[in-house]
Amino acid sequence: MKLPEELQYIQNSLKPQKTTDARVDGKVCVISGTTSGVGYQAAKRLAQGGAHLVMINRSREKGQRVQAELTENFGVQVDLFIADFQELAEVQQAAFEIREKYPQIHLLINNAGVFNRRRRRTPDGHEMTYGVIHLASFLLTRLLIDNLIHGAPARVLYISSEAHRFGGFSIKDPNWHKRPYVGLWAYGAAKIAQIHTAQVFAERYSDSDVTFNILHPGAVRTNIGMNNGFLYRIYSRYVLHWFLKDPVSSGEAIYYLAADPSLEGVTGRFYNQTIEEKPAWYAVKPDLSEAVWQQSEDFVQPYLEETL
Numbered sequence: 001m002k003l004p005e006e007l008q009y010i011q012n013s014l015k016p017q018k019t020t021d022a023r024v025d026g027k028v029c030v031i032s033g034t035t036s037g038v039g040y041q042a043a044k045r046l047a048q049g050g051a052h053l054v055m056i057n058r059s060r061e062k063g064q065r066v067q068a069e070l071t072e073n074f075g076v077q078v079d080l081f082i083a084d085f086q087e088l089a090e091v092q093q094a095a096f097e098i099r100e101k102y103p104q105i106h107l108l109i110n111n112a113g114v115f116n117r118r119r120r121r122t123p124d125g126h127e128m129t130y131g132v133i134h135l136a137s138f139l140l141t142r143l144l145i146d147n148l149i150h151g152a153p154a155r156v157l158y159i160s161s162e163a164h165r166f167g168g169f170s171i172k173d174p175n176w177h178k179r180p181y182v183g184l185w186a187y188g189a190a191k192i193a194q195i196h197t198a199q200v201f202a203e204r205y206s207d208s209d210v211t212f213n214i215l216h217p218g219a220v221r222t223n224i225g226m227n228n229g230f231l232y233r234i235y236s237r238y239v240l241h242w243f244l245k246d247p248v249s250s251g252e253a254i255y256y257l258a259a260d261p262s263l264e265g266v267t268g269r270f271y272n273q274t275i276e277e278k279p280a281w282y283a284v285k286p287d288l289s290e291a292v293w294q295q296s297e298d299f300v301q302p303y304l305e306e307t308l
């Protein structure tokens with residue numbers, strides 16, 4: 001039975017996923033949030049494929065642990081930069097250091113993310129999931145774009161979520177000042193904003209040989225949401241985790257989209273792991289995408305300046 005287009009993600013989630021033997025030896029791969037879950041598995045798979053990893057994490061201690069493990073096990077170069085994505089100034093600082101050190105970047109994976117049951121704000125005043133998932137990755141991509149162009153063919157991947165189908169995004173209220181806060185909607189909203197701007201990146205840089213694609217990494221067992229208090233942690237660990245997959249599969253899917261030759265020149269697409277599908281209709285509206293880009297640009301404007 002074929003489900004309506006909007007529900008095909010359910011079937012796609014159950015299909016066998018693609019893998020690749022392609023290698024990424026020496027390619028400079030920038031990836032955020034590698035201390036656990038999806039990002040850790042992606043970093044590991046990239047290291048196995050020979051990548052030169054450039055990790056951005058907020059915890060130096062956890063980052064160094066992963067750095068030591070991957071260097072020792074795979075013999076690749078693994079560099080670490082520190083930034084808390086709640087602070088756009090820290091994202092800017094890390095991006096400036098990275099673009100100084102690596103004139104050519106071949107892959108950028110925007111992975112770091114958070115889920116909050118209750119409304120929390122970043123020091124910049126943004127709703128936290130919107131700030132960490134969307135604005136930080138938007139700023140990072142904007143600041144690294146010239147180095148990606150110099151590294152072309154280059155790829156940018158956004159680790160999104162089927163949770164964008166929950167909706168929740170409002171261009172009139174991206175920071176949840178006017179509406180009652182619902183954690184799942186705020187999470188979906190941040191992913192929708194990210195999908196909109198990823199499509200604009202794909203459109204604007206269509207002549208550059210830098211591609212921009214978006215993927216849901218599967219519903220997998222990670223630390224996401226574990227910041228939400230004791231009861232949520234118990235629920236997540238002892239109930240939710242039974243229904244979730246091993247995040248090794250997410251690392252494989254991300255690696256496929258990062259490395260497989262069949263993806264050369266493919267841009268602006270959404271994947272359920274490795275299977276292309278249509279995102280929710282409200283995430284594919286060119287006029288709205290342009291407006292979300294402009295709004296995001298306005299929010300990060302102070303950090304696009306060339307001064308530190």
Ligand SMILES: NC(=O)c1ccc[n+]([C@@H]2O[C@H](COP(=O)([O-])OP(=O)(O)OC[C@H]3O[C@@H](n4cnc5c(N)ncnc54)[C@H](OP(=O)(O)O)[C@@H]3O)[C@@H](O)[C@H]2O)c1
Binds near residue numbers: 085
């Ligand atoms: N798990 C799933 O089923 C699923 C499904 C769809 C999409 N995703 C997406 O996958 C991505 C990774 O999430 P995950 O599930 O792997 O969760 P996770 O295990 O909690 O990993 C999240 C990563 O992001 C980092 N991070 C969180 N807040 C940060 C901040 N303020 N600044 C810098 N780094 C920060 C975390 O660092 P710390 O270790 O310091 O906290 C960690 O490295 C997210 O974008 C999430 O939305 C996950």
